[in-house]
Amino acid sequence: MGCSGANGQSATQPSQRALASPAAAVPAAPPSQPALPPEPAPPRTPAEFAAHDSLYPFYMPMTGLRRPAIRLFVKCDASQAAGREVYKGTDAASLYGRAEGGYEFVYEAQDSSGRPCVYPFAPYQPDIIGDLGGTQYILRSSIPGQRVTFRTNDEWAKVNMRALDIRRNRIHFEMRDIALDFPGAIQAIGALHLETFTGEKPGLFTAVVRRSKIFGGKNAIFAPGGETILYIEDSEIDGNVGTNVDQEHGTYINGTLVSHFRNVRWYGQHGWIDQASGHQLKDKAYLRVYENLTVSNAPNGAAPSAMPLIDASAYGFTWSNNLQLRRVQPQQAPREALVDLRSEILYGPLEHYPWNVVASPAWRMPAVPLGALDQVYLSVFFNTSVASFRTEPYVFALRPAGRGFEPGTSTVLGAGLTTRAEQRAVALAFGTKGSLTKVFSNEGWTYVNPRLPANAEWVTDRDAFIKHALGLIGR
Secondary structure, three states: OOOOOOOOOOOOOOOHHHHHOHHHHOOOOOOOOOEOOOOOOOOOOHHHHHHHOOOOOOOOOOOOOOOOOEEEEEOHHHHHHHOOOOEEOOOHHHHOOEEEOOEEEEEOOEOOOOOEOEEOOOOOOOEEEOOOOOOEEEEEEOOOOOOEEEEOOOOOOOEEEEEEEOOOOEEEEEEEOEEEEEOOOOOOOEEEEEEEEEOOOOOEEEEEEEOOEEEEOOEEEEEOOEOEEEEEEEEEEEEOOOOOOOOOOOEEEOOOOEEEEEEEEEOOOOOEOOEOOOOOEEEOOOEEEEEEEEEEOOOOOOOOOOOOOEEEEOOOEEEEEEEEEEEOOOOOOOOOOOEEEEOOEOOOOHHHOOOOOOOOOOOOOOOOHHHHHHHOEEEEEEOOEEEEOOOEEEEEEEOOOOOEEOOOOOEEEOHHHOOHHHOOEEEEEEOOEEOEEEEEOOOOEEEEOOOOOHHHHHHOEHHHHHHHHHHOOOO
């Protein structure tokens, strides 16, 4: 149960010393397993998919939203022939490029031969004007569960949800059964760019992506910081195509409230032969929930990235179950850690964080940190599997917090000057397996397969963990 010491091993983590001790012969208790709500039966028919689409995470408030004022239906064959949207009924020209009161774009799912429709352009989206309160912005296939594709080499191709500063408004975006295939989109910040940010409580922007596939842009998905909850399920993030490959990523979540991914696969981050390049998932949300994810650095025609597959924040909270990490050999020496919980920059407003994010003598880690998990920033990983071209030195790294901020910036300084007792972050890993030497690096308060005390059962319960994290900041 001890935290990692000089050699990075917890008392329950395999080491040569532990294997040689008499206690090593005592069978270890099986690792704790996550507590999850019952899984509904997977949908199979359009009606079942439509019913599933009315379900949202329990913490996502969906009351008070208005039906979109604008609904446009896009025809398949005529749009393919014209190379642009051709509408059934009301035409987008009637909007004069502007939309007020929310919109819903429905794309015909099949062509006249019954094949899934491929639209040879990026989706048109008008500028958003007027009162944002309770508005919804929806892009979807006409047949729930059947994906339509947008395919173009346009350098600026993207889906751009552009409401900018939400202030105290509640707005919602949704994309369902959509494939974005933008191999030439080197100019767009994101193939899916959720350009809606800042705001203040009770203002909230929620974005839901279901059964979609995203490829292109400097980042396949880019979400700026703000009062944002992002939920993506049953989708594929197939990579980015940006040219500044050391600063662009498969997905970039920048200082939001929540990022929740369920049944999602990443690969194809655009690497470079002589640069370490970006990450598959760069995620700086305050609360991160990962369920049944596959994250791989398998490239999309360029060299594989040598960076950690997931670059997350040591600040805030992470709950993960069934994370599959897959690393192929890059042309550079790979950076250590597959999941890097970093602390050198604070992303997002300070009000997203209930406690100080820099080390301070005002905080002293209790003698038994596992008894104080409700008082620290916490990352918990259940059932992580690692497949790599090599035996990874370690899987997770929990970096130490620094002493303060560089004046006028969000850069944290002085990480090498802080003591262990001043650190207010803990990471736990249960049931990690695969191509690895040990689970954690030599840093931080880290535990492998610990026995949790009686007051810490909430750590294994996904919903209780989410309630704890969001409750600390009144969300």
